[in-house]
Amino acid sequence: MISIFESLICTMAKIIKIPSAFVYESKVVGVSHSNADGTSRQEIIRREVAEEDPLFLELEPDNEFDPNAVKVLSKEKNQIGYLKTELAEQVRSALVNQTTVYARALWVNGEKMLGVGIRIELVS
Numbered sequence: 145m146i147s148i149f150e151s152l153i154c155t156m157a158k159i160i161k162i163p164s165a166f167v168y169e170s171k172v173v174g175v176s177h178s179n180a181d182g183t184s185r186q187e188i189i190r191r192e193v194a195e196e197d198p199l200f201l202e203l204e205p206d207n208e209f210d211p212n213a214v215k216v217l218s219k220e221k222n223q224i225g226y227l228k229t230e231l232a233e234q235v236r237s238a239l240v241n242q243t244t245v246y247a248r249a250l251w252v253n254g255e256k257m258l259g260v261g262i263r264i265e266l267v268s
Contacts, residue, residue, distance in 0.1 A: 165267045168234070169250055172216045172225035172260040185224050189258045192218035199247040199262060201227070203239055212236045216247070216262060224260060231264075238266045
């Protein structure tokens with residue numbers, strides 16, 4: 145049975161319940177911004193992200209806008225964006241509780257501005 149909180153997230157991201165796992169599919173946000181060190185997230189996506197590539201998630205508790213922020217990193221561990229706020233809350237608690245988390249690029253598309261879809265599996 146899906147909780148009220150999870151049903152709210154359904155409006156923002158697709159959630160699939162499978163035995164002993166939650167699967168979230170969403171888009172990575174903030175891909176048009178530059179990183180704190182000045183690197184272009186768009187250039188990192190062009191060089192380092194393709195469909196099915198593994199992605200990594202990292203908590204950013206000192207984020208000035210959202211203490212639940214979760215960075216999305218390429219396979220080379222360079223930041224390409226963030227999880228949506230609503231999804232970050234769910235994933236943050238899984239990361240803090242050391243739940244097994246798998247993430248991969250679901251899609252990469254766009255011409256002038258590249259976007260990235262992400263699939264996250266939380267396995268209990």
